Amino acid sequence: MKAAIESFAAKINFPLDNIFVMDGSKRSAKANAFFSGIGKKKKIVLYDTLIKNHSTEELVAVLAHEVGHFKKKHIIWSYLLSIIQIFFTLFILSLMVFNKDLSIALGGSLQAIHLNLLAFGILFSPISGITGLLMSLYSRKNEFEADAYARQTYSGKALTDALKKLSVDSLSNLYPHPLYVFFRYSHPPLLKRLKAIQSVR
Numbered sequence: 001m002k003a004a005i006e007s008f009a010a011k012i013n014f015p016l017d018n019i020f021v022m023d024g025s026k027r028s029a030k031a032n033a034f035f036s037g038i039g040k041k042k043k044i045v046l047y048d049t050l051i052k053n054h055s056t057e058e059l060v061a062v063l064a065h066e067v068g069h070f071k072k073k074h075i076i077w078s079y080l081l082s083i084i085q086i087f088f089t090l091f092i093l094s095l096m097v098f099n100k101d102l103s104i105a106l107g108g109s110l111q112a113i114h115l116n117l118l119a120f121g122i123l124f125s126p127i128s129g130i131t132g133l134l135m136s137l138y139s140r141k142n143e144f145e146a147d148a149y150a151r152q153t154y155s156g157k158a159l160t161d162a163l164k165k166l167s168v169d170s171l172s173n174l175y176p177h178p179l180y181v182f183f184r185y186s187h188p189p190l191l192k193r194l195k196a197i198q199s200v201r
């Protein structure tokens with residue numbers, strides 16, 4: 001398995017430094033894989049649950065998907081977008097927190113920061129609903145791209161098998177309502193992903 005991972009990393013010029021296995025089974029039955037490290041030394045971490053339930057090909061396909069996020073710059077963009085989101089939130093807060101009119105509208109007789117914080121909590125939820133929706137849209141687009149990357153650089157068949165197993169293990173809904181997916185899902189539903197993998201050349 002180590003050799004398969006290393007040969008894949010070499011093929012796509014991934015700066016692999018080391019591979020670790022994490023005893024994820026001590027905490028949960030969920031299977032996962034990720035890599036960490038900045039610059040030219042990346043560490044790949046595999047959950048023991050992932051190794052136990054998947055063939056070597058499926059495992060490399062899952063890694064290829066994660067590498068796809070890295071190569072397509074999804075990681076750095078998600079990071080930047082969340083920083084922008086934080087600044088935006090703080091900007092809205094700064095407009096509201098010392099606003100006397102807002103305190104009076106909520107029944108105060110003078111400027112009251114605690115009333116304004118309450119107003120912020122109420123009025124910000126529709127805004128965060130919209131930013132959350134945009135982030136989910138962006139995230140789902142990225143998932144399709146990472147799947148396509150794994151299909152192109154490694155194997156669509158192995159990725160398909162791995163996704164099916166992961167979906168069974170996480171008891172995911174095969175037919176979620178499209179509207180619910182639109183508003184809530186950070187990952188596209190399994191059947192959509194499988195169809196997209198098949199259609200990539």
Ligand SMILES: [Zn+2]
Pocket residue numbers: 065066069142143146
């Ligand atoms: Zn992904």
